[in-house]
Structure formats: C-alpha cells, structure tokens
Amino acid sequence: GAGVSQTPSNKVTEKGKYVELRCDPISGHTALYWYRQSLGQGPEFLIYFQGTGAADDSGLPNDRFFAVRPEGSVSTLKIQRTERGDSAVYLCASSSTSRGGYNEQFFGPGTRLTVL
Amino acid sequence: AQSVTQLGSHVSVSEGALVLLRCNYSSSVPPYLFWYVQYPNQGLQLLLKYTSAATLVKGINGFEAEFKKSETSFHLTKPSAHMSDAAEYFCAVSGRRGSYIPTFGRGTSLIVHP
Numbered sequence: 001g002a003g004v005s006q007t008p009s010n011k012v013t014e015k016g017k018y019v020e021l022r023c024d025p026i027s028g029h030t031a032l033y034w035y036r037q038s039l040g041q042g043p044e045f046l047i048y049f050q051g052t053g054a055a056d057d058s059g060l061p062n063d064r065f066f067a068v069r070p071e072g073s074v075s076t077l078k079i080q081r082t083e084r085g086d087s088a089v090y091l092c093a094s095s096s097t098s099r100g101g102y103n104e105q106f107f108g109p110g111t112r113l114t115v116l
Numbered sequence: 117a118q119s120v121t122q123l124g125s126h127v128s129v130s131e132g133a134l135v136l137l138r139c140n141y142s143s144s145v146p147p148y149l150f151w152y153v154q155y156p157n158q159g160l161q162l163l164l165k166y167t168s169a170a171t172l173v174k175g176i177n178g179f180e181a182e183f184k185k186s187e188t189s190f191h192l193t194k195p196s197a198h199m200s201d202a203a204e205y206f207c208a209v210s211g212r213r214g215s216y217i218p219t220f221g222r223g224t225s226l227i228v229h230p
C-alpha cells in the first residue's frame with residue numbers, strides 16, 4: 001500500500017512569499033503530524049491533528065505558520081511571509097489511533113523548502 | 117519536559133565491526149524511547165522502540181538497544197556493520213500519555229568503511 005506522500009519534494013521561494021506544503025497520509029490514519037528538520041538537527045514538532053482538528057499546535061513557531069486538515073485526510077501546512085530562517089525540510093507523519101496506546105508514526109520523505 | 121542527547125554527530129566504523137550509537141535521555145515521566153533511521157532522500161523509519169516491556173529491545177536489520185534506567189541511556193548496537201547501514205540515526209523520547217509526540221536528538225551519521 002502507499003505510504004505517506006508529500007508534495008512538492010522541493011520548493012524554492014523568495015523571502016516574503018506565501019507557500020503551501022501538502023501531506024497525504026496513509027489511508028485510514030486518523031493522526032497526522034508535521035515536523036521541521038533544519039540542517040544538522042533532528043525533527044522538531046510543529047503540529048498534531050487528530051481527525052480534522054488540531055489537537056496540539058504548540059510547536060508552531062509563530063503566527064506565520066498555519067495548518068489545516070479539513071476532511072481528516074490530506075493536510076496543508078501554510079507559511080506566510082516566508083523568511084530565510086524558514087528554510088528546512090518539512091516532514092509529515094501519520095499513525096492510526098487506539099485509545100491508551102502508542103501507535104507507530106510513518107514518515108513521508110519530506111518537502112525541502114528553500115527561501116532565498 | 118523531555119530531551120535527548122546523542123553523543124557524536126558522526127561515527128565511523130569498518131564493515132564487520134561493532135556499531136555503537138549513544139543516546140541519553142531526560143524525562144520527567146517514565147519514557148517511551150525510539151531509534152529511527154533516515155536514508156538519503158527518504159523519510160524516517162522506525163528501527164525499534166522501548167515501551168516498558170523487555171529492557172533489551174530488538175529491531176530491524178539486526179539492531180538492538182538496551183534501556184538502562186540507572187544510566188538514563190538507550191544506546192543502539194549492531195554486532196557487525198554492513199555498508200547498507202550507512203545513514204542518519206535519530207534517538208527520540210516521548211511521554212506515555214496523550215499524543216506520544218517524540219522529542220528527537222540531533223542525529224548521528226553512521227559512516228561504514230569497506
């Protein structure tokens with residue numbers, strides 16, 4: 001079956017522009033996560049969805065970052081007024097959900113964002 | 117609060133030699149611990165996880181890790197390195213309730229020489 005997919009694989013934009021990054025989770029996975037991985041660092045949590053709602057958005061660095069998941073499947077991470085410091089690989093992961101237990105997160109290949 | 121420290125940003129071994137990647141964690145609650153591997157241009161893949169069962173955890177590709185509470189460590193080992201093991205390895209920790217969102221270390225790049 002298909003894994004987590006992310007589009008585009010690479011995105012180059014200019015400072016101040018708006019970008020959207022898309023994540024297609026594994027079919028049936030209700031939980032979806034966004035992470036940001038800067039060069040030489042581990043993934044850093046941004047936001048977590050359970051179904052359509054953002055259950056935890058404590059990792060979003062500021063109000064330029066926003067994410068949606070309107071139908072509980074595909075998610076879009078939106079970045080307004082991009083800055084050079086936003087350059088990173090943005091990772092998406094999904095997992096199934098069961099009450100009270102850990103479920104493995106499956107990661108997509110990421111979108112490499114470069115802000116010039 | 118939780119954090120992970122991975123000692124050594126790069127580890128170099130010869131093919132056939134022992135692999136040891138170090139991870140120390142800090143957590144205010146009993147942790148879940150993970151090792152992920154990332155090959156170039158691919159997503160992270162779970163190697164193994166500790167979720168409070170056996171302290172010695174066996175994962176894929178011959179890797180294993182031992183949870184040592186007294187040392188707050190979760191080092192990753194493999195008896196004999198293979199060229200295909202060359203990749204970036206990440207240790208991660210999460211709490212045992214809620215969304216299990218992991219906190220990742222900075223990663224260790226494993227280099228395998230022929």
